[in-house]
Amino acid sequence: MNTELLGVLAIFLLTLAVAWPMGRYIARVYSGERTWTDPIFGPIERLFFRVSGIDPNRGMTWVEHLKALLTINFVWFLMSMFVLMNMAWLPLNPDGNPSMSPDLAFNTSISFVVNCNLQHYSGESGLSYLGQIWLMFLQFVSAATGMAAAAVLFNALKTRQRPFRGVGVGTRQFLRLFPEIQHPHFVALVILVTIILMLNGSPMTFEGKDTIVGLQGDTVQVSRGPVAAFVAIKHIGTNGGGFFGANSAHSLENPNYLTALVQLFAQLLIPAAMVFAFGFYLRRRKLAIMIFAVMTIGFLMLVIPNIVSEMKGNPAISAMGVDQSLGAIEGKEIRFGAAMSGYWSILTTVISTGSVNAMHDSTMPLSGMNELLAMMVNAFYGGCGVGILNFFIYLIIAVFIAGLMVGRTPEFLGKKVEAREVKIAMITALLSPLLIMGGTALSAWMIVQDPSLPWLNNPGFHGFSEMLYEMTSANANNGSGFEGLGDNNPFWNISTGIILILGRFIPIIGPVAIAGLLASKKYIPEGAGTLKTDTSTFGVMIFCVIAIITALSYFPALALGPIAEYFSMQ
Numbered sequence: 001m002n003t004e005l006l007g008v009l010a011i012f013l014l015t016l017a018v019a020w021p022m023g024r025y026i027a028r029v030y031s032g033e034r035t036w037t038d039p040i041f042g043p044i045e046r047l048f049f050r051v052s053g054i055d056p057n058r059g060m061t062w063v064e065h066l067k068a069l070l071t072i073n074f075v076w077f078l079m080s081m082f083v084l085m086n087m088a089w090l091p092l093n094p095d096g097n098p099s100m101s102p103d104l105a106f107n108t109s110i111s112f113v114v115n116c117n118l119q120h121y122s123g124e125s126g127l128s129y130l131g132q133i134w135l136m137f138l139q140f141v142s143a144a145t146g147m148a149a150a151a152v153l154f155n156a157l158k159t160r161q162r163p164f165r166g167v168g169v170g171t172r173q174f175l176r177l178f179p180e181i182q183h184p185h186f187v188a189l190v191i192l193v194t195i196i197l198m199l200n201g202s203p204m205t206f207e208g209k210d211t212i213v214g215l216q217g218d219t220v221q222v223s224r225g226p227v228a229a230f231v232a233i234k235h236i237g238t239n240g241g242g243f244f245g246a247n248s249a250h251s252l253e254n255p256n257y258l259t260a261l262v263q264l265f266a267q268l269l270i271p272a273a274m275v276f277a278f279g280f281y282l283r284r285r286k287l288a289i290m291i292f293a294v295m296t297i298g299f300l301m302l303v304i305p306n307i308v309s310e311m312k313g314n315p316a317i318s319a320m321g322v323d324q325s326l327g328a329i330e331g332k333e334i335r336f337g338a339a340m341s342g343y344w345s346i347l348t349t350v351i352s353t354g355s356v357n358a359m360h361d362s363t364m365p366l367s368g369m370n371e372l373l374a375m376m377v378n379a380f381y382g383g384c385g386v387g388i389l390n391f392f393i394y395l396i397i398a399v400f401i402a403g404l405m406v407g408r409t410p411e412f413l414g415k416k417v418e419a420r421e422v423k424i425a426m427i428t429a430l431l432s433p434l435l436i437m438g439g440t441a442l443s444a445w446m447i448v449q450d451p452s453l454p455w456l457n458n459p460g461f462h463g464f465s466e467m468l469y470e471m472t473s474a475n476a477n478n479g480s481g482f483e484g485l486g487d488n489n490p491f492w493n494i495s496t497g498i499i500l501i502l503g504r505f506i507p508i509i510g511p512v513a514i515a516g517l518l519a520s521k522k523y524i525p526e527g528a529g530t531l532k533t534d535t536s537t538f539g540v541m542i543f544c545v546i547a548i549i550t551a552l553s554y555f556p557a558l559a560l561g562p563i564a565e566y567f568s569m570q
Contacts, residue, residue, distance in 0.1 A: 004339035005307070011261045015268045022269060023276025030151045030281050062516030065152045066509060069145055073113050076138060080109035083134045084127075093128035094208030095223070100126070107493035107500075108135075114504035115142035115383055116477040117234070117241030117354060118496060120488040124223035124244050129206055135241060136230050143237030143270075146385030149508045150274060153389060154281045156515035157413055186236065189266070193232035196262050201255040202228040227252055235266035238383040240354030240479045248344075248357045249333055260336055260357060264344065267353040271381040274388050282413070286534040291391060294539045298380040298546065302370045303346040309364045310342035316569055331362025342367065349374035352383040354479025361466065361482040365569065368465055368482070369562035375476035376432065376554050377546055378507075383477060386504075389511040394549070395533075396425040396514060398542040402531055412533060414526065415518040424517075428510030432475050433553035435499045439471035440464075440557065446491065455492075457484045461568060465561035470496065475503035 028035060049055075060068070083090070084105040088098050100108065104120060111118040112135050123132065198204050203224035210222045223244065230243045231253050240247075248254040248263060275295065279288020310332075313324025327338025336344075341358035348355050349371045360371055374380065379390040396412065400422045403410025410417040444467060447453055456463040466482040473480055474496040481487070487496075532538060 004337045007257065007261055008264075008307075008340055008343045011264050012268070015265050016272060018265075019269055019272035020276050022273035023278075024280050026147075026273055026277035027280035030154055030277065062152055062156060062512050062519075065149070066512060069149060069508070070505065072141075073145060076141065077109050077113050080113065080134060080138065081105050084108055084131055087128040087131045090128065090130050092130040092133070092206065094206070095125075095128075097125060097128050097131075103490045103493040104488060107497040110497045110500045111479065112138040112239075112241065113142060114477055114500050115139075115146060115237070115239055115352075115386075116474065116500055116504070117239045117479040118474055118481070118500065119241055119245075119479065120493055122245030123242055124225075129225050132225060132230060132243060136226075136233055139230075139233045139237045139239040139241065142239065143384040146383055146389075146508075147270075147274070148385070149512060150385035150388055152512050153392065153515045154278060156512070156519040158282055159519045189269075190229070190232045190236055193236065193262055193266050194228045197228040197231055197255075197259055200259050202231060202252055202259070204228045222252075224252065231263070232266065234355060235263045235353060236270065238267055238271060238351050238353045240267075240348065240352075242355065248355045249359065251333075254336075254357055256335055257340075260340060260344070263355070263357075264347060267351055267355065268347060268381065270384050271351050271387045274385060275381075278388055284413075284534060290534050290536065290539045291388075291395075291542075293536075294543050294546075295380045295387075295391070297543065298377065299346070299350050302350065302374050302380075303343055306346050306363075306367045306370050307339050307342040309367045310338040313338075314364065328362075328364055331359035333358060345371055346374055348480060349476075349478060350377075350380045350382075351387070352378060352476055352478045354473065356480050359483060360469070360480055361484045365462075365465075365562040365566035368469070369558055369566075371480075372465075372469060372472055372558065372562065373550065373554070375472045375478050376436070377550055378432070378476045379546065386477070386508065390507055392511045392514070393425045393428050393507070394542055394546050396421055397429065397549075398538070398545045399531070399533060400425075401545065402538065402541050406531060408531060411524060411531060412518070414523045415521045416524065417518070421514045421517055424510050424514050428507055429549060430553075431502065431506055435475045435503055436468070436471045436554075437557060439474075439495055439499055440468045442495070443467045443471070443491070454489075455486045457486070461561055461565035465565065468557055468561050471499060474499040477504050 025035075084100045085102065086099055087093060088096075100121070107118070107120055117135075117139070121127070127135070194204070204226055205224055206226065207224065210224055212220050212222055214220050225243065227243045230241075231248070233239065234241050242248065242250070242253060244250040244253055246253075248260070254260055254263060272292070275288055275292045278291070279285040309328075311327040313326075314328045314330065317328075317330070318324050326334075329338060332338060332341045336357050342363075344357045345360055345363060345367065347353075352375070360368065363371070379387065379394055381387050382390050396417060399412045399417050400410045403417070443455070444464065447455065456466065458466060462484075466485040469482040470485055470487060470492065472478075477500065485492075487493075
């Protein structure tokens with residue numbers, strides 16, 4: 001396991017090293033600067049604007065940006081419903097898989113549109129190849145949606161003009177985010193990861209199931225398909241949806257230790273780069289480094305206990321006389337081991353990727369608690385673009401509280417933070433507890449009213465944790481799950497579908513609205529009495545705000561689930 005730890009540490013440091021130049025490139029794109037791809041995409045852009053009649057130089061307000069984002073996402077949702085509900089007769093279905101029911105198609109469509117990829121189906125039996133390809137497309141554009149929203153935030157915080165017409169990036173820059181960020185660097189990275197996966201055994205074919213004879217002489221039907229490309233974009237775009245039901249614990253999605261390291265690298269790269277892009281774009285590198293330090297400390301406080309807990313093993317199994325020298329290996333792949341599985345479980349929940357290389361339902365109780373906390377905070381790195389948006393909410397609250405503590409009007413980047421901004425920030429911050437607790441309470445109430453509901457295979461503390469995890473995963477746009485829960489039914493499909501919508505778009509609308517309001521205010525040059533927001537002291541302030549809000553919001557639910565389960569095992 002020492003070798004596993006060295007691999008985890010090495011891939012973490014390598015990702016951070018690559019994220020710095022990647023952040024610089026993203027900042028150049030957001031600022032509309034010329035890049036080496038302009039000769040390629042310039043003619044295409046000019047033709048598009050000429051045909052559409054759009055003025056590429058007209059600025060867009062934050063409201064116009066949100067309208068554009070919501071409109072295109074609604075169009076993608078309708079298209080997805082059509083594809084998923086008609087797969088049985090549409091092409092690229094060599095295995096004859098059926099179409100989805102309306103409630104499952106509703107949940108799946110929303111889930112992939114909002115970059116969550118919560119899956120209440122098993123991909124090898126629940127989707128045709130056309131369905132998989134369509135979801136692969138959504139994995140690209142949902143990541144771009146989050147990055148486009150972050151661009152509006154970046155530009156609004158940078159502007160000093162009044163009135164604030166055009167606080168968002170211009171029409172040309174807005175449209176460039178999709179091809180420019182994702183092509184060639186984004187797509188090139190997807191292709192590179194795809195090739196590595198293919199060379200290590202992941203399928204990339206449109207042929208149907210293959211028939212093989214196992215070591216015991218039995219005949220087995222093995223599902224395959226365009227797996228390698230799907231897995232690459234699911235991690236680079238922090239999507240997490242599995243081509244197979246077992247996700248990255250499946251040997252064809254994640255064949256060996258090398259592919260596991262590559263997938264860990266892929267899912268952290270852009271979230272980390274977005275923090276550095278924030279600093280490069282605003283020319284405030286100290287502020288970005290402070291934000292990154294807070295995120296990293298929070299991440300380490302979650303991941304280190306997880307790795308230790310999983311490496312120590314399960315005391316209940318040890319009491320049975322079973323050797324635990326390899327750690328708590330139940331639900332894990334021996335080719336990855338307990339150390340990497342513990343690291344992956346927090347990285348994927350912190351980043352809101354939601355892919356799994358082991359079954360989270362089998363992790364130790366306190367490991368499950370940390371996975372829940374990672375999604376409940378949802379601001380330590382976070383997903384593509386939306387991670388920095390979520391962190392911005394905590395930052396605004398911290399600025400307001402710190403300003404009151406020192407007796408000054410709170411300011412951030414030369415703009416006064418007043419009642420409207422703080423109200424929006426608090427509403428956004430308290431939305432998550434409302435959705436998570438409300439959804440969990442409703443599901444628990446229904447179980448009490450009708451214990452025969454086929455949801456829980458694990459009644460008691462762990463069953464409560466399974467329901468809490470599902471609602472938390474939906475709200476955080478994560479997609480991972482405690483899969484002992486029976487979730488493919490109308491209640492879970494519809495309830496989590498509604499939470500997916502609210503948990504995705506309100507945390508985007510809130511920060512962008514705050515940034516738009518700040519952009520409309522008069523710029524106040526920094527003076528001797530200005531509250532410095534790029535210091536380690538202010539970083540501690542932000543971390544305390546995150547810890548207090550999270551503890552007050554979620555401790556009762558955690559006490560009923562993973563904490564109670566932990567003490568029941570002692």
